[in-house]
Amino acid sequence: DQQVKQNSPSLSVQEGRISILNCDYTNSMFDYFLWYKKYPAEGPTFLISISSIKDKNEDGRFTVFLNKSAKHLSLHIVPSQPGDSAVYFCAAGGTSYGKLTFGQGTILTVHP
Amino acid sequence: EAGVVQSPRYKIIEKKQPVAFWCNPISGHNTLYWYLQNLGQGPELLIRYENEEAVDDSQLPKDRFSAERLKGVDSTLKIQPAELGDSAVYLCASSSNSGNTIYFGEGSWLTVV
Numbered sequence: 001d002q003q004v005k006q007n008s009p010s011l012s013v014q015e016g017r018i019s020i021l022n023c024d025y026t027n028s029m030f031d032y033f034l035w036y037k038k039y040p041a042e043g044p045t046f047l048i049s050i051s052s053i054k055d056k057n058e059d060g061r062f063t064v065f066l067n068k069s070a071k072h073l074s075l076h077i078v079p080s081q082p083g084d085s086a087v088y089f090c091a092a093g094g095t096s097y098g099k100l101t102f103g104q105g106t107i108l109t110v111h112p
Numbered sequence: 113e114a115g116v117v118q119s120p121r122y123k124i125i126e127k128k129q130p131v132a133f134w135c136n137p138i139s140g141h142n143t144l145y146w147y148l149q150n151l152g153q154g155p156e157l158l159i160r161y162e163n164e165e166a167v168d169d170s171q172l173p174k175d176r177f178s179a180e181r182l183k184g185v186d187s188t189l190k191i192q193p194a195e196l197g198d199s200a201v202y203l204c205a206s207s208s209n210s211g212n213t214i215y216f217g218e219g220s221w222l223t224v225v
Binding site: 004006032034036041042043044045046049089091093098099100101102103104105 | 145152153156
């Protein structure tokens with residue numbers, strides 16, 4: 001039972017354009033959502049988060065959008081840079097849930 | 113401030129041998145997690161500690177895996193005996209509170225041959 005899904009295994013984007021990574025979840029008890037970035041041979045690094053009381057959170061080039069009715073979140077990166085090339089994981093959890101559940105990841109490649 | 117520290121970074125062992133991984137969480141973080149990451153997959157929780165108590169070990173294969181966090185700080189994860197299918201990355205993470213942002217170490221990469 002995969003409660004958090006990233007349906008696109010990979011995404012290729014030109015430098016300077018927008019990258020949009022998507023994530024769907026099924027458990028309505030999730031109230032906290034995060035994105036992590038992972039470079040090869042490193043652990044995942046926290047990128048940005050959003051709680052269920054908001055529908056948008058912005059941090060520099062990164063914006064996370066949450067659509068609770070659709071149980072969908074997305075990460076927008078504008079403008080995309082080659083250094084953004086990595087695997088991106090979405091995760092969901094919350095104080096009542098006690099742990100984070102991760103999606104399978106999306107490999108983002110930003111071409112110069 | 114130091115992040116989550118794990119050792120060893122890489123380990124190659126023969127099947128049926130034991131292996132142990134060590135983790136030191138971020139100072140002041142009461143919650144510690146061990147996650148397993150297989151190639152091409154997201155991290156999956158093995159065990160979660162609140163201080164020294166294991167509050168969620170439902171996904172830990174208890175026939176061969178064990179973990180401890182005796183003083184509520186450092187933790188070790190042991191596999192005995194290791195099987196070929198245990199080849200994966202073992203990630204330790206910590207957080208100030210359960211269910212909120214967790215911070216990962218660099219992982220311990222295990223290859224069982």
